[in-house]
Amino acid sequence: MNKILLVIQREYLARVKKKSFLIATLLTPLIFPAIMGVFVWIALEEKENQSLRIIEVIDETDLFFMESSEQYAFSSSDGDIDAAKKMVLEGERYGFLYIPKMDISQPGGIQYFGLENPSINLVSYLEGALKRKIEDQRLYEQGIDPKVLKEIRTDVSIQSITLGEEGEEKINNATVNYALGFLSGILIYIFIFVYGNQIMQGVIEEKSTRIVEILVSSLKPFQLMMGKIVGIGAVGLTQFLIWVMLIGTLSSVVMGVLGMQMPQQQAMEMASPEFAQASPDSSELASMLEVISGIDFVALVGSFIIYFLGGYLLYGALFAAIGSAVDSPSDAQQFMLPVTIPLIVAYMGLFVFVLQDPTSSTSFWLSIIPLTSPIAMMGRISYGVPFWELALSMGLLIGGFLSTTWLAGKIYRIGILMHGTKPSYKTLWKWIKSSQ
């Protein structure tokens, strides 16, 4: 046991002391905010530099009055098409919208002329505006007053509430649940791949530099393997915890700054829900915050850590076994398939099934089978999972990593002493079966 601790310590310190670890750990949490910051900055710059784009409109139907926006202004004229085109060519106008005489029950023939390809933004803006006008016009022709029409238009958002077994009510928000499931599932997927690979590289390093025979004369191969898996896992956990703390600090700083700039009304809405109900448009944010505050973070983080570690240990043992069987990373490719396929199935399953419908039977099985459950179950947890399913899934996961570790141990202790031979799946099977 003492020797496993020594291995864990060495594996941990050898990685944590590296400069690359420090850089990756400190920079990664900054990358996303930085990228977003750059986008926001570019967008703001663009807005400042952008002059209002004027679009000439020739409307032969006389039905359309285009409302100007922040970006686009419209000037109507009765002039002829050629004159308008000339204005565009000479740069007086950004573009020219031509609405020919038409039957509005079958609109068609509307054209836009410009010097450059219009952005999707502009096209959909124009189409949206025209569509609304045509619809309004047709409703008006049916005898509906535009005023009535304006009053009828409403925004609806459904508040979803789950009823607990004891009748307690919990406000849900599909967006928040989706985001949480998505994030935690992806994190586990990335973690398994990145740190699983590190285990494999580490085993190959010890094997190819021939350190391993010295090591196994001092401790059992199984101790060496477990020490490496646990040590590298601890590195990952450290990195993860530093990220959580950094992101936590960063976002509270950002929130603080944003909070100060937030308009008075919105801030008040967030502070008291009564205000929010008064104006439905901006209540979305407030309700999200309410949902977030209602989530049982202890349970979420707790199960995240269990699946995070369980999944890592399960796959880590397999990565160690692969590393022990080969002489170089390039030889490892042939054995990667049985490891990558279930991981990719879990990853795809998370998007295609679990996040779409967390209670479907596919989602259920994906979150029960140990090879896929670490990723799939995280997609379900924020939606609420019955206790027995969680217990079954976690129990199977523990059983799963015990058996992969046992299997890997058998391959490992023979593999690390084999040099110069390229084993096949058949040889691996023989190693597993052999008692020595």
Next chain:
Amino acid sequence: MLQISGLNKSYERHQALTDVDLFVPKGVVFGLLGPNGAGKTTLIRIVNQIIEQDSGTVELDGSTLSPEDIRKIGYLPEERGLYKKMKVWDQLIYFSRLKGLSESEAKVQIKGWLDKLEIGGWKDKKIEDLSKGMAQKVQFISTVVHRPSLLILDEPFSGFDPVNAELIKNEILELKEKGTTVILSTHRMESVELLCDHVAMINKSRKILDGTISAVKRSFRPEVFQIALNQLKKDLPQEWTPKLTDENWVFTLPLSGKTPNELLIELMEYGEVVVFKEQVPSIEEIFIHQVQTAADE
């Protein structure tokens, strides 16, 4: 010291050790000889508890080998290496602690060895920044740092430059003086004759020879004498195939049932005997002869 009896080990397709008995007395340098694939490494790995025997026993100091014995054994495998990115000092601490030394004990030992081999100034360097010769010294220290009573060296001189090989040879002899038992597995016969008190030879999974160097040599004495004569009184028989070199007629003769004195008297009739010397085979010659005999069978 080390008592091996009835050791058997087979792998999937071949028998690596067949009924091997071996006794290594305390405080000797014991040469373990044999061609590649004879089973030496398997034997060494069993003693190091890296693999398990199918049957037979290994006893160290009178009791069956147990995990606690790891501390008593120092092992330098034929295939060896160090962590390239780890500092010399950290690396030695790690290896000695894995062998069971406490941290404070490890520090004292390592410092002593680094100073002895004059690489103390390099302790904070990474192995990848060291010359090959220096890395080899570190490797040797990692093998002996926990003061093992049994040192197992598998091809210790392969990969060492001549200067370092000499240094390691002297260290081995010094450790022997202090009572360490050394098992030396090697192809380099000259080092065997210089260093070893005792040899055992393994070929095709079986032990074919065992004993002190002098006893082995004695048992393989082919009873052939080297002879040189001059001032011939009569012609030498043609079947002796004599050759004239530096005015001497040089040839070899087997005893053929005679005593050396009888042969000498016979020779004196032919002329003046200037050389009359028994031909003693080198360990290398015995080794090659034994392996070839086995191959012919």
